[in-house]
Amino acid sequence: MSSIHVTSAVNGDPVEFLCEPEETLLDVLRDRLGMTGTKEGCGTGDCGACSITLDGRLVCACLVMGAEAEGRQIGTIEGMADGETLHPLQKKFLEHAALQCGICTPGFLVAAKSLLEKNPDPTEEEVRYWLAGNLCRCTGYDKIIRAVMDTAEDMRKGNV
């Protein structure tokens, strides 16, 4: 079976790629486009390490087929910082030491950004539920939740 030609956009930049029909969007991002910021954890939608946005919707890239991306807008961790300037969430994750090994971090950041775009003033409970599909085996979550809450507050005050 011949490869499928897909035209899409990643972080606003047009991309074209060839993929096999079985390949997931996660495989495409990492292996075809060299964008390894999106991590593979479980590969079954349980851990959230491959969180991306697809037409603005938060999804797991491991549960999307590469060929589905035709004409879609993909958002990844590589699009989060503005050049050398980190996104407020990225700065707060560093300030709060909300990461240790770092494998889950891109997924948490993409998911948290998606939450704050939808709800700039979430309660702690809302943050915890929104991020329940992102697993971290190092931090125990508390620092992550505090970093997200702190970012939300700063962004609301216009401090960032």
Added chain:
Amino acid sequence: MRFEAPETVEAAVALLAGEAGTAFPLSGGTDLLVQMRSGRIAPDLVVDTKRIPALREIAREAGGWRIGAAVSGAEINEHAELVAAWPGIAEAANLVGSTQVAGRATLAGNLCTSSPAADTVPAMVAAGALARIVGPAGKREIPVEDVPVGVQKNSLAKGEMVECILLPAKPDRSSDCYLRFIPRTEMDIAVVGCGVSVTLDEGGTVTAAKVALGAVAPTVVVVEDGAQAIIGTKLDDAALDALAKACEAACNPIDDKRGTVEFRTEVAGTLARRAVKIAADRARGVV
């Protein structure tokens, strides 16, 4: 494997029916891709349904609602009017997986995957939902409880797919509720799930009800005796006790790491009792 993304229902059916090997529709993909990865299935053809405009729609139909087979749980929960009309359907869809999974997973997919623990299935059954199935022989509408026929087995014939889920027109003073028990607060599979819908008269007496249980048998269980136990009552303690007993009697669960037979059976009665009270409060406009 081939991947196709047709733009009409007719084209999708032609592809599914014309494939000599195994063919699957892909809507949310949250079960399909996992099963492909595990090697449980190896499709020759996957047909993405998300480029078919009608399958992406939530619309009014015949006084009720039509929810396209490719509509995600997140989209359902962002539709304020639908959430207000059928809160039990919305809360069940919201319980399926994480934010990421709810962004993709669909009612039709949850139904066709036919897991005994599917959250949205008891909610849809309680609501009296129909599945509109489209195939080479045309369209047909069947009660959602007739779609799952066993663990991970559905009644759809080759070439058929669900086009949409139909929720009926809702009488005045009616509402629904879905509750489930899991061993933690999020991200787990139902030990028991219970969907209830009720209609009350102006005096608060139950005039119609439907009760459905998930995860207590290979397929969803409609508890007709439970509905009969509360119809004609104002949900006094005796009626709720009879409802709980009927639900316990209807259970045929398994023992597993999430719960024993005895525990599942007792929880089924407890959830039904709680769910019907919430549904009745919603029907009265109290909550």
